[in-house]
Amino acid sequence: MPILTDPSPRAPASSPLPPAGTHARRFLIIRPSAIGDVVMALPMAAVIKKALPGACVIWLAEPYVADFLRAQPTVDEVLVWPKSRWKELLKARHVTALARDVSAFRRRLKSQPIDVALDVQGLLRSRLLAALSGARRRVGFASKEPGRFLMTEVISKGPRTRTIGTEYEYMVRYLGLWEDGFPMGVSVPQEAFERAQGLLTETLGLQGYAVFAPFTTRPQKHWIRQRWANLAQRIAEEQNLPVVLLGGGGDAEAAEQLASLSPRMVNLVGRTTLLESAAILQGARLVVGVDTGLTHMAVALKRPTVALFGATCPYLHTRSDRALVLYKPLPCSPCRRRPTCKGAFPCMAALNEDDVMNAARRVLAVSAEG
Incomplete structure (x- = not known):
């Protein structure tokens, strides 16, 4: 489970813009x-x-x-x-x-x-x-x-x-503009929080929850379906957190199939706007997801997050001590858009439930420390 803490990229030979006071650009x-x-x-x-x-x-x-x-x-x-x-x-x-x-x-x-x-x-x-x-x-x-x-x-x-x-x-x-950091962050308007809270209250009551973001357009980025169901059970039993499934409208059929495997999952896939999904992520006690937009959003929101990478690995260091990447490189990975494993996707199969639970405990512990 390599978790790298690489430095920021070396500054390139810049082509700076005129000084800030020149005029608005x-x-x-x-x-x-x-x-x-x-x-x-x-x-x-x-x-x-x-x-x-x-x-x-x-x-x-x-x-x-x-x-x-x-x-x-x-x-x-x-x-x-x-x-x-x-x-x-x-x-x-x-x-x-x-x-x-x-x-x-x-x-x-x-x-x-x-x-x-x-x-x-x-x-x-x-x-x-x-x-x-x-x-x-x-x-x-x-x-x-x-x-x-x-x-x-x-x-x-x-x-x-x-x-x-x-x-x-x-x-x-x-461009010569960088000064002292590259701050990841997402703003969520109050009305999105209110709509999301109404949806959560309707489906969960007022309890805390975890979020799964398991869906992408490319199958080589998916984790094994039954493992999601097993993980939901373990999170519910150990952390007392039900799991909310998030995704877009195109993921609805896959979400129904996944939710049918576990009574611990609440399926909100296709029922939220992007901003409402962001609001739900903001309130999550834990987020687990594959290489998909909602996972990256959870990292930017500094939620306790475990990202599962395999065929793709966009990053290993998250700029947040509350987010960890699980990635077990194989000789063929990352293959990105050209897998050669004929649908086996061993890079994702190599990530087991214990790996994810251990990482979840780590990010939850950091979050608890404040």
């Missing part, structure tokens, strides 16, 4: 999707605003993360990118309508000039969006994707220190 952060990556990139906004008082941070996002980002005090504006509509128009070969949409989106982007566009996704489409912004300076991560010429600067993601969010920290270091 408008930054566009392009990280449209993937909840976990949005959460890990979010500290960039705080660093920018601390280094450049008066700066305006605009976030380009897909609709499903827009409300979450609007609730973050370090994000001044959310620009919603209608990706699904563009894909539908392209698929239907409605080229004229697509061109009109793209042109209107570009006009909106350029209605208030962007000084710096930061593409922290590194895909062709995100580079195109950076170019559409008309920003004089367009900085992005190097990748195998085409479109490098659309950026004015392309940088590496920095040394692999295996610390959460290091590539995003590396970006603000490159």
Whole structure:
């Protein structure tokens, strides 16, 4: 169970912005999707605003993360990118309508000039969006994707220190903005807490609870289903905590199957918004999850968290003494999107219930110490 405490990434050869007092700058952060990556990139906004008082941070996002980002005090504006509509128009070969949409989106982007566009996704489409912004300076991560010429600067993601969010920290270091930390954090509005509390009271009463975040879009990141059920039983018996299942609407069928294995689980999958899920995570006594957005959110919220990694391992050090990563590297791991084990996923099978319970006890003990 390697738990690394790596230092922050070494500062790159920077290309600093003018001093903070020069004038307020408008930054566009392009990280449209993937909840976990949005959460890990979010500290960039705080660093920018601390280094450049008066700066305006605009976030380009897909609709499903827009409300979450609007609730973050370090994000001044959310620009919603209608990706699904563009894909539908392209698929239907409605080229004229697509061109009109793209042109209107570009006009909106350029209605208030962007000084710096930061593409922290590194895909062709995100580079195109950076170019559409008309920003004089367009900085992005190097990748195998085409479109490098659309950026004015392309940088590496920095040394692999295996610390959460290091590539995003590396970006603000490159810009000369980093000062004294990269603070992970998520803000949850009071109304989301109230709605979440109503749902929890309806299903659990007023008792404490744990949260499981077991669902992802890739099967190689899943833990063995029966082990979740067994773990729920052990947590209920040892810690006197029922388990709340969280996930998106697309996880509903898998959640029903999992919840049927244990009476200790309360299935709220598909019944909460992203902000309501964040509120439920904020109140959890313990969170256990795989490499999925809600797990990363729990880490950012500094909840007692155990993250189960195998085919992917985005980080090992969480910047929090209340969150531990379980990862047992095999010769084939991390395989990411190209598993070779024909569905066996031994990297996840290597994580047993005792491993998870021991880690849970550790993070709960740290939490109890305050």
